[in-house]
Amino acid sequence: MTDEIRDLEYAIAEIMEIADGFGLDYYPMRYEICPSDIIYTFGAYGMPTRFSHWSFGKTFHKMKMQYDFGLSKIYELVINSNPCYAFLLDGNSLIQNKLIVAHVLAHCDFFKNNARFSKSNRNMVESMAATADRISNYEMEYGTEAVESFIDAVIAIQEHVDPQLIKPRHLDKQRYMEMKIREQRGEKAPRPEGRYDDLWALDDMQKEETPSEGIQVHHFPPEPEKDIMWFIQEFSEVLTDWQRDIMSMMREEMLYFWPQMETKIMNEGWASYWHQRIIRELDLSSEDTIEFAKLNSSVVQPSKQSLNPYYLGLKIFEDIERRWDHPSREEQERWGRKPGQGRAKMFEVREFDSDTSFIRNYMTKQLTEDLDLYVFEKKGPDWKITDKSWENIRDQLVFSRINGGSPYLVVQDADYLRTGELVLKHQYEGIELDLKYMERTLPYLYRLWGRTVHVETRVEDKPIWFTYDGKKHHRKFM
Amino acid sequence: MSNSHQPYSFVVSREDWSLHRKGYQDQQRHQQKVKDVIKQNLPDLITEENIIMSDGQQIIKVPIRSLDEYRFVYNYQKQKHVGQGDGDSQVGDVIGRDPASQKPGKGEKAGDQPGHDIVEAEVSIEELEDMLFSELELPDLKQKDKDQIETHTVVFNDIRKKGMQSNIDKKRTILENLRRNATTGNPGIHHISPDDLRYKTWEDKIIPQSNAVIIAMMDTSGSMGSFEKYCARSFFFWMTRFLRRQYEKVEIVFLAHHTEAKEVTEEEFFTRGESGGTICSSVYMKALDIIDRRYPPSSYNIYPFHFSDGDNLTSDNERCVKLIGELMKRSNMFGYGEVNQYNRSSTLMSAYRHIKMDQFMYYVIKEKGEVYKALRSFFQKREGGSVR
Numbered sequence: 084m085t086d087e088i089r090d091l092e093y094a095i096a097e098i099m100e101i102a103d104g105f106g107l108d109y110y111p112m113r114y115e116i117c118p119s120d121i122i123y124t125f126g127a128y129g130m131p132t133r134f135s136h137w138s139f140g141k142t143f144h145k146m147k148m149q150y151d152f153g154l155s156k157i158y159e160l161v162i163n164s165n166p167c168y169a170f171l172l173d174g175n176s177l178i179q180n181k182l183i184v185a186h187v188l189a190h191c192d193f194f195k196n197n198a199r200f201s202k203s204n205r206n207m208v209e210s211m212a213a214t215a216d217r218i219s220n221y222e223m224e225y226g227t228e229a230v231e232s233f234i235d236a237v238i239a240i241q242e243h244v245d246p247q248l249i250k251p252r253h254l255d256k257q258r259y260m261e262m263k264i265r266e267q268r269g270e271k272a273p274r275p276e277g278r279y280d281d282l283w284a285l286d287d288m289q290k291e292e293t294p295s296e297g298i299q300v301h302h303f304p305p306e307p308e309k310d311i312m313w314f315i316q317e318f319s320e321v322l323t324d325w326q327r328d329i330m331s332m333m334r335e336e337m338l339y340f341w342p343q344m345e346t347k348i349m350n351e352g353w354a355s356y357w358h359q360r361i362i363r364e365l366d367l368s369s370e371d372t373i374e375f376a377k378l379n380s381s382v383v384q385p386s387k388q389s390l391n392p393y394y395l396g397l398k399i400f401e402d403i404e405r406r407w408d409h410p411s412r413e414e415q416e417r418w419g420r421k422p423g424q425g426r427a428k429m430f431e432v433r434e435f436d437s438d439t440s441f442i443r444n445y446m447t448k449q450l451t452e453d454l455d456l457y458v459f460e461k462k463g464p465d466w467k468i469t470d471k472s473w474e475n476i477r478d479q480l481v482f483s484r485i486n487g488g489s490p491y492l493v494v495q496d497a498d499y500l501r502t503g504e505l506v507l508k509h510q511y512e513g514i515e516l517d518l519k520y521m522e523r524t525l526p527y528l529y530r531l532w533g534r535t536v537h538v539e540t541r542v543e544d545k546p547i548w549f550t551y552d553g554k555k556h557h558r559k560f561m
Numbered sequence: 562m563s564n565s566h567q568p569y570s571f572v573v574s575r576e577d578w579s580l581h582r583k584g585y586q587d588q589q590r591h592q593q594k595v596k597d598v599i600k601q602n603l604p605d606l607i608t609e610e611n612i613i614m615s616d617g618q619q620i621i622k623v624p625i626r627s628l629d630e631y632r633f634v635y636n637y638q639k640q641k642h643v644g645q646g647d648g649d650s651q652v653g654d655v656i657g658r659d660p661a662s663q664k665p666g667k668g669e670k671a672g673d674q675p676g677h678d679i680v681e682a683e684v685s686i687e688e689l690e691d692m693l694f695s696e697l698e699l700p701d702l703k704q705k706d707k708d709q710i711e712t713h714t715v716v717f718n719d720i721r722k723k724g725m726q727s728n729i730d731k732k733r734t735i736l737e738n739l740r741r742n743a744t745t746g747n748p749g750i751h752h753i754s755p756d757d758l759r760y761k762t763w764e765d766k767i768i769p770q771s772n773a774v775i776i777a778m779m780d781t782s783g784s785m786g787s788f789e790k791y792c793a794r795s796f797f798f799w800m801t802r803f804l805r806r807q808y809e810k811v812e813i814v815f816l817a818h819h820t821e822a823k824e825v826t827e828e829e830f831f832t833r834g835e836s837g838g839t840i841c842s843s844v845y846m847k848a849l850d851i852i853d854r855r856y857p858p859s860s861y862n863i864y865p866f867h868f869s870d871g872d873n874l875t876s877d878n879e880r881c882v883k884l885i886g887e888l889m890k891r892s893n894m895f896g897y898g899e900v901n902q903y904n905r906s907s908t909l910m911s912a913y914r915h916i917k918m919d920q921f922m923y924y925v926i927k928e929k930g931e932v933y934k935a936l937r938s939f940f941q942k943r944e945g946g947s948v949r
Binding site for chain 2: 088091092095096099111112113114115116117118120121123124127128132135136137138139140141143144147173235238239240241242243385386389390391394454455456457458459460461464465466467468469470471476479480483489490492509514515516517518520521523524527538
C-alpha cells in the first residue's frame, strides 16, 4: 500500500466520523482511484459498465477533449448504489480528495434518503453490466448494425417514461390499464375478496340506477399514457422479442437515472453544503486552506447564461438554514417556527423535496436579489434580460425543471381512426417544441410503432398535427 | 480496509484500468459514422468555399446534422431562461448574441446550447483527399506512356547463398568462414568452402517519374459568371491535388481566353473577367505552343483541361476539334468541362460530342455538386485496364 493511499484512508476515516456527527446517513463506500480517461468514460456512460453505443463515444470524446484542453475537469463521480461507488481522479491532491470524499458522502446520503430515490435499484451496477452483456449478445446474433440502429430509435424517445413513486390502486401498469378498459366497457372490475365486499354492493346499486350508455367509444389507451417507452414496448406490433427486451432494459436504466435528473440542483447543493461544513472541521494547514478555497470556489462558481446547480442549491440550503435558525418575529408568531431548527429543516427538505418543489417552496425574493438572478430570452439576434421580478424568476426556474426539463408528451390514441395509428399529444404549456428536431424524431417513432405516427402540439398558439407515414412528413393546423 | 469506529465501512483501491477501452471503442464507432456521413456529403463538401479558397493546409469544420441524437426538445430560441449576473444586472441588458444569426441564409445556430448540439466534425483536407481520391484513378495509359512515368533502378539490398560470381560479397564470405572455423575448433581464415560464399542480390525498384503539367484553360469571356468560374476553380483545385499524389512535381499553366488567349497567373485566372465573344481555338493554339516550347511529351505527362460555358463562335468549332486532336497526340488525356447551369444549347458540345477518342472526356456541370461527379467521370476507376 502506498503512502498516498494510506494518507487518504486516514483522511476518509476522519471525514466519515465528522459526517456521522452531523447526522449524514450513507451506504458503505467504495473509493476507486482512476485515470482521467476512465473517469470520463464512466461520466459519459453514467455507469462503469453500460451497453455500447456511438452516442456514448461522442459524449466521451467531447468530455475528454475539454479535459485535455484544460476547459473542464471532473474530480469525482459517484454512483447511486449500495455499496456506493465513488471514483476519484488519479492525480488529485490529498486536500482535493478530502473535499471530494466529503462531497460524495453527502451525495450518498441524498441517494439513500431522498424520497425520489426510494424505488431505486441499488444493484444497478450489476444490472447494467448484465444489460450490456445481453445487448452485446444480440449484436452477435442479429448484427451490430441492426442492434445499433434500433438503439438509435429507442434513444429518441427514452426520456418518456413514467417514474411513478406510487402505483394507483397498487396495480402495475398492465393491470391498471386492463382495469380501466373494463371500466370503460362498463364491466365490473374483478376484485380481491375481502372484509369490505359489502361496500362494493353499494357501488353496484348505484350503477343500476344509471344504465350504461349503449354506444360508447372505446379509447385505447383508456387514459393518456405518459410512459411512451412502456406503451410501445408493450403494444407495438412490429417489434421482435429482442427489440422489446432492449426497450425494456433501456427503460429500466432511464427510470434509474430519472431521480437524479429531478434532483440535480438539490443534490449538488446538498453535497456542496456538506463538503464545506465538513472541511471546516478539519485541521488544515494554510496552504491546504488556500487550495481548498480555490477548488471550492471553482465548484460553486456562478455562470452567466446558465445556472450553476451547485451554487444555486447551496445558496438555497444555506438560506433555509438561516431562516429556520433565526426566524423573524412574524414567522415565529404566524407559523410557530422555533429558532434553531435550521439543520432539522434541511434534513427534512433533503428527504421530501425534488428540484421543482425545492425551488417553488424555498426560493425567496431576497435570494433572487442576492444572487442577482434574471430571466433572459432571445430578442432578435440578442439574448436580453427581460425580467427581474422574483416570482417570474422562481416560476421560470420551476418550469425548467418540470419533467426533468423534457417536454411532456403522452400517448393520446393508439388506434387513431381505427387504423392502429399512434397519436402523441404534447402537453403544451407555453413553450413550443423544436420542430426540426421533432420532424427528425418522428421517423424513429415510426420505426418503433410500425404505423403512421402523429404528434399534436401547438405552434404560435394554434394546435397543429405533425405526421410521418413512413415516407413523408405532413403538418396541418387543426 | 474496514474501519471499526464507524457503522459503515469503506474501501480505497486503485485498479489497473489499462484494458478498459470502451470509451475509445465507442468513440471510434462515432468517428466512423461521422466519416460515413462526410463521405455521403462529399459532392457538397468538396465545393465548400472555405476549402477551395484556402491554402489547402487547414483543418475545416463540417456540420454533421445527421449524427445528432434527435428527440423531443423545447425550442431553445423561444424559451425563457434564468441566468445570473454580477450583482448589477438590469432589464434590457444584452448578455449574449447569436453568432449564427449574423450570417443570413443559415438560420440554424451553431451554439453550445443544450438540445442544439450541432456536431461539427473536424476534417483535415488530407482526410477529405483520402476519401475522394480513393474513388479516383488516373486514366489508363498506353504501354509506352507507362515507361515514361516509371523508371527502373536496381538496388542491392539483400544477401543470399546463391548468386552470380561477380556479385560475391567478400566481407560476408570471410565472416562466414571465420564463424564456421571457430565452431569447428580451428579458428582463423582458411579453407573457404562453397558453404561460406555469400552473394549480394538486388531488387528491381520502380520509381515513378515525377513530372506532370496541367494546362488549365478557361473561357473568361463575359458569359462566364461567378458560378461558372467557381465550378472550374473547384475542379482545378482537386485535380491539382489529385495529380500531386501521383506525380512528384505538378506544374500548372493557366491560360485564359476570350477571342484570344494568354498565359495568366492563378489569381488573374480565377478573378479576371473580360467582355467580348469567344474563340476557343485561340487557347488550344496557345496550349500547343506552350507544350511544344516548354513541356516535351517525352518527359512530361500532360493534362490539358478546358472549362467553358459552351459558347463559341460556331465557325470556330471545326478548328477546335482539329486542334484537340493535335493536343491529344501530346497529352495523356484531354478533358472538357462545361458549366451549363441552365441547360442552354451549347455550340461546343454539339461539335465535341462526336469526338470518338478514348483520351477525350467531357462532362457537363449543372450544379455545384456535380463538380464531384465530373472528377469521378474524368478519373474513374476502370476495371482490368479496359478503356471506356
